[in-house]
Amino acid sequence: METVDILLTGGMVLTMNGVMDRYADGAVAIRNDSIVAVGPTATIQADYRAKEIIDCRGQLVMPGLVNAHTHMPMTLLRAMADDLRLDVWLMGYMMPTEREFVNEKFCRLGTELSCAEMIKGGTTLLADMYYYESEVAATIAGAGLRAICSQTVLKFPAPDADSYEDSLAYTREFVQEWKGHSLIVPSVAPHAPYTCTDEILQACAAIAIDYGVPLHTHILETRQEADDSWREFEKKVVNRVADLGVFEAKTIAAHCVHVDTEQIMLLKQHGVAVAHNPTSNLKLASGIAPVKEMLERGIKLAVGTDGAASNNDLDMFEEMRLAAMLVKGATFDPVVLPAKDALLMATRWGAEALGLGEITGSLEPGKRADLVILRRDPLHNVPHFERDPHSVYSQVVYAAHASDVQHTMVNGQWLMRDRELLTLDEDRIRSEASGMARQIDQFLIEREDNVLNKLVAIGGVHQEESFEIQVKARIEDDSLIRDLLEHSLVSVVRHNHYRQYDTYFLFSDEQQGRVRYREDDFIDEHGQLISARTRLTYTIPDKAAEFDEAVLLSHSRFIAPADRPLRFYREYFQANRECEIQKDRLRWHILYKGVLFYLNYDRIMVPETDARFIEIKSRTWSKGDAEYKAALTTEMLTDILGIPSDARVRLEYVDLCPYSP
């Protein structure tokens, strides 16, 4: 009779091994970090005596769940900003917040929170991808979980690196440091093909190959990525990555929502494992991955929660349940991915996909003791059918909840007993996370409080201080303009024709200024569109003074190229009111008495009106210069054009908007 450390007896044991052995009254014998034997309780108890015997009657004993793709520290951003478009969410909230807050401490705390939630939800193995991965790895190891820890590399400056060269150096160091750890497998994470250059992808693959560690990346999460790749590289994403030789490394590809048949076959050919993230793909509206075809073509499939910022929890019960159901509804096929296979995806297949199939993912002698014990008595699991061998898998996948997990063990060590965490201090984590949320709230409140900060947060902005002399008047038609242009004191330097589509974002608090999104369409002499430009202009409230009948405007303007669609800015700025102005503008740069003026003849198209305006403007730098130019504009308006005083208007075009409260 052999002695072991722990015997789990009397439970319904789901081994999830190659032949799906189940024992209705089963036992598991554990010594040190490993499983020594699995079988009927009577047999195991006849062969083994244990220091500790745990009675699992009425409970389920099964392998711990495998979360194949997540970003651990991001639990600290859970529900911070939800139900936004991907770009608004990512560029508007996640990245600015990450830029501000992500450091070693943030990563440790967020990882602790995630580890605690995972242990409580029965996850024993996970694949992370984030920054400061050494901190993440140390925290996970401290919590006692098993993990693939992937250090992110991308072409932009990252929270933990000013350049990708730094990232690559840090990654190499990180891999060296953690290689061979009993719980942690270090890994290289080129963030995604669209955020990495070819050179970065290849450098990452080289590290993975050199050290024999996995490469973990995002592939084709969005349709946009597919379109962009074709435009930029004239290649499909998977083809591009394959051609670069990246798949020579043992690769884990997260998402793969928009892979087509050719790309699925390439993934299969290169043995790339896919981490399916159904919740995140639905919540961010990325789409529904072709899981049925991937299964049929023999792709190694695993399932992951993605980060808590897009899920919003790390609940593998919900995730495998959704994986099992979504593919059925999406393909009208109720027999694809039955519960048994969904549980395999979340256990043995998951471990195999992560390259750890030899040591975990099923309850088999010789494998590490990574397991969970589930209560079956919570009413949502009741009753239990025994006729159909699939019923127990149905119960686990379709009905069981994370809260049914009673005990969690990794590497032979208990991480949770009777729902008490043994390696983490739940209260401290909760309290520190709460403190972090307060800081982030404060940061975002200050930023939101100030439209300018919000603008700055999305990048690309430059400031422009301008002082302008301006007069504006209603006129009937352009005949007056012709008079001015043909006047002997005037010479035309340049002429342009635009159509301008302006959308103003207005805020209840006028001190917030306003944001204008402008599309300038340049029109040739035949009335055809030559080119278009989009710009974002933020104007803080005017300080205006009058000189004679002209106006001195003092703008403090911030201008940025508007490289995202109007919709982005609409959702991002969350203005109280929006106003649309479209106009046809004829513009001349003229010299009058040798001074440069801008002359605009504007016909307002939207809102519908017959209004036509003449504007004469000039830049200025000093009070004296302003007075002089004001006098010149008055001369042009009054003396040359004969426009009466009462035709002059003080309005700005935004004032033409009907006020809708």
Next chain:
Amino acid sequence: METVDILLTGGMVLTMNGVMDRYADGAVAIRNDSIVAVGPTATIQADYRAKEIIDCRGQLVMPGLVNAHTHMPMTLLRAMADDLRLDVWLMGYMMPTEREFVNEKFCRLGTELSCAEMIKGGTTLLADMYYYESEVAATIAGAGLRAICSQTVLKFPAPDADSYEDSLAYTREFVQEWKGHSLIVPSVAPHAPYTCTDEILQACAAIAIDYGVPLHTHILETRQEADDSWREFEKKVVNRVADLGVFEAKTIAAHCVHVDTEQIMLLKQHGVAVAHNPTSNLKLASGIAPVKEMLERGIKLAVGTDGAASNNDLDMFEEMRLAAMLVKGATFDPVVLPAKDALLMATRWGAEALGLGEITGSLEPGKRADLVILRRDPLHNVPHFERDPHSVYSQVVYAAHASDVQHTMVNGQWLMRDRELLTLDEDRIRSEASGMARQIDQFLIEREDNVLNKLVAIGGVHQEESFEIQVKARIEDDSLIRDLLEHSLVSVVRHNHYRQYDTYFLFSDEQQGRVRYREDDFIDEHGQLISARTRLTYTIPDKAAEFDEAVLLSHSRFIAPADRPLRFYREYFQANRECEIQKDRLRWHILYKGVLFYLNYDRIMVPETDARFIEIKSRTWSKGDAEYKAALTTEMLTDILGIPSDARVRLEYVDLCPYSP
């Protein structure tokens, strides 16, 4: 200062009222069955003194969840038979089991189990549809939940009625009995347009209108239903139901997965409320309902779990979460149905859809006190952001779990405190449900054990005992047949030409007999298909005896029209082996010496072979008759056709199948 019964203080109160009032430190005052006041704790405490004050600090107080479509007793069938096609699941498992087990006791027990699960998961109002609805209603009322209880009527015999006339009479009685109850609203449930005649639909509507109670039905759960309706009625389903005047009753339509724009507009026009069941629709592969369009067109939308046999739990947290996410992924629109609206669907909108918006669904003075108190400290909810007013809805919808529900109150009564059920005995329910599962297991095991029982379970079978004399021989071609047909002692009574496509389902245990699915294609003289017929034949092992060189076969055969596709039978019978035989059959009914014989000339097409066979058969009833007919067949074969003894074969066509183990 007024006195109330209960004050809930210090919680984050989500009223879900028309302006979505929230109180970070809020209170609810409750007297008898109703809410008296909701507001900031300080204000409420200044105005009200209470017999009982419950400190809700750190917790969420919100309306209880509304499960808008379910079948309460079906929790007893949870995970009984999963991951099957809808027809196999419904016709093969659910309906036979229901026919056998559903009675008053089953409905009470199943409803108790569902009530217990719902109270634990924070549901306070539900809409049920089942049989013996008076038992269901009494059980729900006993458990203290609020419900719409809908008595099912359909054109087939039901567990609680031999005919629909009985159903209608029972329904009328049921409605009279329960109308005016403080917790139960009785309702009429014509099961679905495809399971009801026009007459039934109209009779149901008449009852609903007479008594002013809701009508609850399934509409367009599957694409099949859409196709069938068009074929049978030349109308879309919703148009047909609308034309019948059914929507004059206040209607709740479950599913509506396959409604098109026209039908959505009709539903809107008639004020029909839709209960969306995303889990069930995915799990049964029915599809994804057009929730975005229904929302845009102003349909009153609610969300339901459907029965636990197709979900497999009654967890409204999972359901609203899935509702919120699925529509985003399916439409590539991440801003549709934000968390706030998903929670509305599961609270106030749900109550409004069920016609109870006046009394429940939000926390407002004058409404009944139907509410839940949720813990926010479980780690999957941590941290909490306060900047964005939507964060708290995100937390509830995307992260909270049913297990976070700490207390549940309906109509001012506590149904659960600190997760202890107060109106139901959890242990007794669990134990009785377990007993029921054992009986059902046993029933299904006996049935599965016996192919005949399985056949009988799907209905339409008639038994046919037959004793047949038969000889069969290989021949080269049909010239011999011509000789026989032209013989002076032979006259041809009838001639047919078929192509026969046979699929045999074979079982390892040969005592199980075998099932043959046959498609008979009738061919005219030009070789064109006239018509086709499909039949299912179950044959138990032959008891054969030889007479001379002919064979006496004693069949005990069961024949049923095969009105479902081959695939159904394949998945349903789960045979160990399958065998396909196709042949071209020329058949003559002949009289030889005045005795009726069947003469077949069979050319085997599949498996590929040159084999051609002649068969001569005759029915028989006595040993003497059998001996006489055996002698006649031998005369024909030997004397007229000159077929040698060794050309005669004992095989049956199924024996031509290559054996694949």
